[in-house]
Amino acid sequence: MLKKLALSLMIGLSSYSITSQAAPIVTDSVALMQSVLQQERQWAGLESKTIKVGETTFAYSEGGVKGAPTVLLVHGFSGSRDNWNRIAHKLTKKYHVVAVDLPGHGDTIAPESFGYQLADLSDAVRQFVLALGIQKDLHIAGHSLGGGIAVLYSALYFLEVKSVLLVDTAGVYDKVGNSLISKPEELKNMLVRKQGDFERLATKIAMYNPPFIPKELMEGYEKLHVKHLPEHEKLINALIKQMEFTKPETFQMAAHSIEAPTLVIWGDKDAVIDVSVVEELKEHLKNEEVLILKDVGHTPILEADYPVSEAYLAFLAKAQAMPNKFAPAATPSTK
Numbered sequence: 001m002l003k004k005l006a007l008s009l010m011i012g013l014s015s016y017s018i019t020s021q022a023a024p025i026v027t028d029s030v031a032l033m034q035s036v037l038q039q040e041r042q043w044a045g046l047e048s049k050t051i052k053v054g055e056t057t058f059a060y061s062e063g064g065v066k067g068a069p070t071v072l073l074v075h076g077f078s079g080s081r082d083n084w085n086r087i088a089h090k091l092t093k094k095y096h097v098v099a100v101d102l103p104g105h106g107d108t109i110a111p112e113s114f115g116y117q118l119a120d121l122s123d124a125v126r127q128f129v130l131a132l133g134i135q136k137d138l139h140i141a142g143h144s145l146g147g148g149i150a151v152l153y154s155a156l157y158f159l160e161v162k163s164v165l166l167v168d169t170a171g172v173y174d175k176v177g178n179s180l181i182s183k184p185e186e187l188k189n190m191l192v193r194k195q196g197d198f199e200r201l202a203t204k205i206a207m208y209n210p211p212f213i214p215k216e217l218m219e220g221y222e223k224l225h226v227k228h229l230p231e232h233e234k235l236i237n238a239l240i241k242q243m244e245f246t247k248p249e250t251f252q253m254a255a256h257s258i259e260a261p262t263l264v265i266w267g268d269k270d271a272v273i274d275v276s277v278v279e280e281l282k283e284h285l286k287n288e289e290v291l292i293l294k295d296v297g298h299t300p301i302l303e304a305d306y307p308v309s310e311a312y313l314a315f316l317a318k319a320q321a322m323p324n325k326f327a328p329a330a331t332p333s334t335k
Contacts, residue, residue, distance in 0.1 A: 033220035037082050044085040045092035046099065050107075053131045056114070056124065059107030060100040061085075064092035069162065069320055070134045073099040074125065076144025076170070077190065077239070078225065078232050080106035083143065086305035090313060095139070100128055102146070104231035116238040121145075122152040137324075139316060141165035143301055144272070145239070155257035159326050163319035164262040165312055166281070168270050168298050172243055172251040177274030180205070184240040190272075191232055192225035208269040208297030248280075255284040261322065262288045263315040265308055267296030289315060 041048060046061035061081050064071075071091055073084040081099035091097045103110035103124050114120065129135050139162050142150030147169025154161045176182040180189065190205060192198045198221050203210050225232070262285050268275045275292060282288055291311050296303045 029216045029220035030223055033217050040082060040085040044088040046088055051131055053127045055111040056103055057109040058100055058128050060098055062098050064095050064097040066096065068094065068096045069137060069139060070096045070098060071139040071141060074142040074146030074149050075102065076146050077235065083301060087301050087309050090309040098132065098134060104235055116235040117242055118148055118152060122149050125149055125153055135160050137162040139163045142169065143167040144298065145170045151254050154260060155254040158257060158259040161260045163260050163316060164258060166262060167265045167300055168267060168273055170273065172246045172248050173277040173280055174248045175276060177276045179270065179274040180272045184243045187236055187240060191229065191236060192222060193229060195222065198222035198225055205271055206297065207299050207303055208267065208295060209303060252284045255281060258285060261319045263312065264288055265291045265300055265311065267293050267298060267300050267303065269295055270298045272298040
């Protein structure tokens with residue numbers, strides 16, 4: 001009964017990581033959580049896979065319609081590919097869907113020497129995309145940190161990106177309101193160090209109106225977060241350092257370099273990155289649509305999966321129908 005309840009709630013919270021980079025922890029709560037997530041993937045029409053690229057072994061979920069346009073889903077800080085399961089459930093009916101665990105997250109195994117700057121993560125995604133051969137006409141979607149990766153990736157490889165979805169996207173902004181990102185050092189409050197930290201993160205920071213999480217699953221998530229605290233600390237410290245030395249103009253330039261149509265979705269109660277930054281993004285994106293969700297926090301892909309899915313599907317249909325403006329002009333007929 002508990003598994004059915006957990007599955008119905010889709011407990012893949014976007015700020016939380018399911019990791020098994022070392023020997024698995026044998027506990028009932030962790031085993032239950034892993035079982036629930038596997039059921040979620042199957043429900044979403046996804047299959048778990050791995051691929052070794054250089055020194056990194058990427059874990060990813062793949063499914064959907066073979067030969068259809070590819071949608072790449074990139075999760076946020078300390079999250080995992082499973083954060084997208086509720087959205088993927090809709091997407092796999094029409095598209096080829098790939099959701100990847102970033103280095104230091106989920107089941108992806110990265111070398112000890114891996115750097116966690118945004119450029120390192122973006123390059124890792126690029127190598128993963130090339131290894132799968134899905135780079136042409138790619139639709140890329142990113143949440144939070146994944147959104148920042150999507151911005152940089154789409155700016156660098158604008159000839160190949162067909163569309164971009166940015167959900168509560170991390171970045172370096174001029175005005176960030178009263179949110180965690182306004183004081184970078186406070187982002188460390190998102191780390192899970194001890195008992196009770198995960199519940200605080202889930203109910204006070206990551207979501208505005210979080211669903212009920214069974215105690216056994218809460219314990220499983222917390223144990224795995226504590227186990228992988230070193231990787232999360234490396235990443236959060238790298239992000240804080242980058243925010244201190246990177247000017248907003250640099251991030252704005254990357255946003256302005258995106259040529260593909262872009263859908264921006266934000267929760268109006270986001271406590272991590274204030275919704276006010278959307279206006280700044282709109283100033284620099286060339287071809288954007290915006291959806292602001294009322295009474296939703298930092299994780300719309302879980303808090304408001306239905307409106308997010310419906311908006312994204314409509315956006316994808318329009319983006320897919322748009323001609324590639326970089327395609328070579330047809331040679332005039334000599335007849």
